[in-house]
C-alpha cells in the first residue's frame with residue numbers, strides 16, 4: 001500500500017553513527033539525533049533500515065490507521081510468554097483480545113475492585129509499620145510487590161505469597177533485561193530456561209488457587225474458555241495469565257516509582273493534588289489522575305514500540321520500504337517542544353480540564369489503535385486507589401535514588417530508591 005511518497009527519508013549518515021557509537025552508543029541518544037531530522041527520520045544499521053516516527057499525525061497513521069501494514073513482529077518475550085496476548089498475532093490474537101476485552105473495561109474491572117483495594121490496604125499497613133519504626137524501605141521493591149499482588153489477586157482471588165513473588169520477579173527480570181530494540185548486532189539472546197521454569201511453577205500455583213476460588217477471577221475466565229472454545233487449551237491459559245502478570249506489573253510499578261521521584265522533586269504538586277478537593281471527591285480524583293498522566297508523559301515506561309513494515313508504504317510523505325523496522329517512541333514525542341510546551345517541566349495541570357486535551361497521536365503511553373494496552377483502565381485504577389490512600393497518609397523522605405534513567409524494555413530509574421516513610425502531620 002503506497003500513498004503519496006514524495007520526498008526522500010531524512011537519514012543520519014554513517015559519520016553520525018560512528019560518532020554516536022564513540023559517545024557510548026545509547027539507543028536513546030541515537031533516536032534523539034534522528035528526531036532532530038523531522039517527524040519521520042531514518043538510519044541504517046548494517047542492511048537494516050530503521051524508520052523513527054515521532055510526529056503525532058504520523059504516529060496515528062502507523063499505529064491507529066494502518067496496523068495491518070506496520071505489524072508487531074517476533075517479540076523476544078515469546079520464549080517466556082508463549083502465545084499470550086502480547087506476542088500473539090493475526091486471528092488467534094483477535095480471538096484472545098475479544099475474550100479478555102470485557103474484563104478490562106471500566107465496568108469489567110469493577111469485579112476485581114475488592115482485590116485492588118485489598119492490595120492497597122496491605123501496602124498501607126506495611127508503610128504504617130515502617131513509619132512507626134523509622135525503617136528505611138526500598139520503595140521500588142514495595143511498589144513491585146504491590147503491583148504483582150494486585151494482578152495475582154485479580155487472577156486467583158488470593159494474596160501473593162513471598163516464594164511466588166520471588167519466582168515471578170526472577171522471571172520478570174530476565175524479560176526486563178531485553179533491550180527494547182537491539183541496534184548493535186552481536187547482543188546475545190538472554191538464557192530464559194530458569195525464567196521459564198520459575199514462570200511455569202508460578203502459573204501452576206495460580207491455576208490451582210483459582211480453581212478453589214468462589215469469587216470472580218481472571219483465571220476463571222481463561223479456564224472457562226479452555227473448556228468451551230475449540231481453539232483454547234490449558235497451555236494458552238498459562239501463556240495468557242503469565243502475559244497479564246508480566247505485562248502488567250513492571251509497567252505499573254515503574255510508573256509509580258517515577259511518580260514518587262517526581263513528587264520528591266516537586267512536593268508542592270502533592271499538596272496541590274490533595275487540596276483540589278476532600279478525600280473521595282471527583283476533584284481530588286481528577287488531580288491524582290493528572291499526576292499519573294503527567295508522569296506517563298515524561299516517563300512512558302513502554303518507551304519504544306517496534307513495528308515491522310509488512311509492505312511498502314508512505315509515512316508523512318516518505319517512502320517506508322517493506323521489511324523496514326519502524327520505531328514509535330512516546331518518550332520522544334512526549335518531550336517534543338513542537339508538541340508539548342515546556343516539555344521537560346513536570347506540570348500535571350496541563351492535563352486538567354481547563355487546559356487543552358492532548359491532540360491524537362501526541363500522547364500515547366498505552367499505545368494506540370488495536371494493539372493498545374488492554375490493561376490501561378486497570379493500571380490507572382490501581383494507581384489511583386493506591387495514591388488516594390497513601391498520598392494523604394505518608395510523606396516519603398527519599399534517602400537514596402539513582403541519578404540516571406535506564407532504557408531497556410522499559411525506561412526505569414536505574415537503581416534502588418530508598419526512603420523513610422513519615423506519617424503526614426496534617427492528613428488532608
Ligand code: HEM
Nearest residue numbers: 085086247248251252255302305365366367373374375379
Ligand atoms: C502504567 C502501566 C502500563 C503501561 C504504561 C502499559 C503500556 C502498554 C503499551 C504501550 C502497550 C502496547 C505496546 C505496543 O503497541 O507495542 C501495552 C500492551 C499490553 N499491555 Fe500494558 N501497560 C501498562 C499496564 C498493563 C496492565 C496492568 C496490564 C494487565 C493487567 C497490561 C497488559 C497488556 C497487554 C496484555 C498488552 C498487549 C495487548 C495486545 O497486544 O493486544 N498492561 N501496554
